Amino acid sequence: MIPNSRPLLLHFGRQVLRYCLSSAAMIPVATTGTFHQVLPLNYRNGARVEPADGRDKEEAFEPATGRVIATFTCSGEKEVDLAVQNAKAAFKIWSQKSGMERSRVLLEAARIIRERKEEIAAVESTNNGKSIFEARVDIDISWQCLEYYAGLAGSLAGQHMQLSGGSFGYTRREPLGVCVGIGAWNYPFQIACWKAAPALACGNAMVFKPSPFTPITVVLLAEIFAEAGVPIGLFNVVQGGAATGEFLCHHPDVAKVSFTGSVPTGSKIMGMAAKGIKPVTLELGGKSPLIIFSDCILENAVKGAMMGNFLTQGEVCCNATRVFVQREILDKFTEEVVKHTKKIKIGDPLLEDTRMGPLINKSHLEKVLGFIQKGKEQGVKVLCGGEPYIPDDPKLKGGFYMLPCVLGNCKDDMTCVKEEIFGPVMSILPFNTEEEVLERANNTAYGLAGGVFTRDIQRAHRVAAALQAGMCFINNYNISPVELPFGGYKKSGFGRENGEAAIHYYSQLKTVCVEMGDVESVF
Numbered sequence: 001m002i003p004n005s006r007p008l009l010l011h012f013g014r015q016v017l018r019y020c021l022s023s024a025a026m027i028p029v030a031t032t033g034t035f036h037q038v039l040p041l042n043y044r045n046g047a048r049v050e051p052a053d054g055r056d057k058e059e060a061f062e063p064a065t066g067r068v069i070a071t072f073t074c075s076g077e078k079e080v081d082l083a084v085q086n087a088k089a090a091f092k093i094w095s096q097k098s099g100m101e102r103s104r105v106l107l108e109a110a111r112i113i114r115e116r117k118e119e120i121a122a123v124e125s126t127n128n129g130k131s132i133f134e135a136r137v138d139i140d141i142s143w144q145c146l147e148y149y150a151g152l153a154g155s156l157a158g159q160h161m162q163l164s165g166g167s168f169g170y171t172r173r174e175p176l177g178v179c180v181g182i183g184a185w186n187y188p189f190q191i192a193c194w195k196a197a198p199a200l201a202c203g204n205a206m207v208f209k210p211s212p213f214t215p216i217t218v219v220l221l222a223e224i225f226a227e228a229g230v231p232i233g234l235f236n237v238v239q240g241g242a243a244t245g246e247f248l249c250h251h252p253d254v255a256k257v258s259f260t261g262s263v264p265t266g267s268k269i270m271g272m273a274a275k276g277i278k279p280v281t282l283e284l285g286g287k288s289p290l291i292i293f294s295d296c297i298l299e300n301a302v303k304g305a306m307m308g309n310f311l312t313q314g315e316v317c318c319n320a321t322r323v324f325v326q327r328e329i330l331d332k333f334t335e336e337v338v339k340h341t342k343k344i345k346i347g348d349p350l351l352e353d354t355r356m357g358p359l360i361n362k363s364h365l366e367k368v369l370g371f372i373q374k375g376k377e378q379g380v381k382v383l384c385g386g387e388p389y390i391p392d393d394p395k396l397k398g399g400f401y402m403l404p405c406v407l408g409n410c411k412d413d414m415t416c417v418k419e420e421i422f423g424p425v426m427s428i429l430p431f432n433t434e435e436e437v438l439e440r441a442n443n444t445a446y447g448l449a450g451g452v453f454t455r456d457i458q459r460a461h462r463v464a465a466a467l468q469a470g471m472c473f474i475n476n477y478n479i480s481p482v483e484l485p486f487g488g489y490k491k492s493g494f495g496r497e498n499g500e501a502a503i504h505y506y507s508q509l510k511t512v513c514v515e516m517g518d519v520e521s522v523f
């Protein structure tokens, strides 16, 4: 008996499924090197479809082996239009439902994600390269996000204002219409949930375009929404790269674009949206500081720095890639961080004890290694890692692995300290005083996140208040409670995902002014 098995898991190949005995049930275990996606990857009108038009073909890889696991056609203008028209039709039905009705559907979707967590996590891990351990956490955060917005959906409301003479006004919080979500490849399923959950809770429809590197799991989300009972066409998926994204941004029936990705693309998206006067949410890159004072609990600070640098092979926008350490504890901190970094288990992402998998692809791996090379030329000291890694397992020889890296002897003006690397590379920078470190920490065009480790509570809050960043952590780093808004300052973007704040970015306020007497005309 395989209680959790679904057609999807069979794409791992029947012959290679192993089964592990959990306390409750036999759970199928996916195996690296076996997954192949054969079903269409666009989702529209309640079903997987091949795009109606489009010329360019793309291949998606399994970074652990370098194998192609899916081939698809990038959607053209006609396909994008069909997806938007589907969403528009569904919006008419969905936007008329009560918040409680929407809530029920979102809760059901959350339940299905929980039920299918293992298989979604296995595909996410296969397509992205992150460890199955981490992928499970991502899927948990995803269903939690749906549950959170299901909770808010029933209490979305406007206000009532009394005016003179019995007249009054009230506000209605209304959805925007068809929202577009464009995602990056580092958290494919989670990014889609962070955008879809508040959008759908507010009564919007969505067309989502994942990164062409990670096209697979978002379609599962579309199927789950359909199974949970959304109107046909409410959540659609179009596959493709920049051209497909541009068709979406320019489409006259699209009301809003929510984007997660790089700063240069974010700037283009904003330009396109500006032409149609469409609001945008931009979740862009970062070069976040983590400030570690000498009075910290060192063990926690070391763990925080590792959480802040090595999740998802360091391919995380809010990573604390500039670790400022007060000089008194520099040597001890560095010794501990290097010791723990060397112990990270790298390899097959689907194995239970793996904690770091391969980077997303070959060219990205080369780019990350290039930053380290440039750092060496500029005088950094490589304290550990920073080289390509070839696991022993022969099937992993074509994968894109590297050893996580800690850099010492860093200076603020070095390329590796200034630019976003998006890989497992931590730069350690010594500092002396709070005033000095705040000046240096804020000396960046980015402002996504920041962190501080100290036992002095006044200093902790003072530093958090002074950091020019949208998300600040005190005595931890890179955790993701969905109740808390997430988003950037400065070039890291604007708008917020998660928390109650996101509601404001997926709804608009209508004011209704009601006259109870006669019109007093000026004329």
Ligand SMILES: NC(=O)C1=CN([C@@H]2O[C@H](COP(=O)(O)OP(=O)(O)OC[C@H]3O[C@@H](n4cnc5c(N)ncnc54)[C@H](O)[C@@H]3O)[C@@H](O)[C@H]2O)C=CC1
Pocket: 182, 183, 184, 185, 186, 187, 209, 210, 211, 212, 240, 241, 242, 243, 244, 245, 246, 249, 260, 261, 262, 263, 265, 266, 268, 269, 282, 283, 284, 285, 286, 316, 317, 318, 420, 422, 448
């Ligand atoms: N702030 C945040 O929450 C996050 C930010 N990022 C940032 O994303 C970057 C890495 O992700 P990538 O996928 O390489 O970023 P990217 O900017 O190259 O692509 C992101 C998405 O935009 C699409 N796209 C590219 N050109 C487009 C265009 N002209 N019009 C419309 N869509 C277009 C891509 O196909 C992809 O779906 C990093 O810089 C990282 O900091 C990544 C994850 C989270």
Ligand SMILES: C[N+](C)(C)CCCC(=O)O
Pocket: 186, 187, 191, 311, 315, 316, 317, 318, 478, 479, 480
């Ligand atoms: C989940 N978390 C906080 C580690 C990262 C979320 C932002 C991103 O998509 O990179």
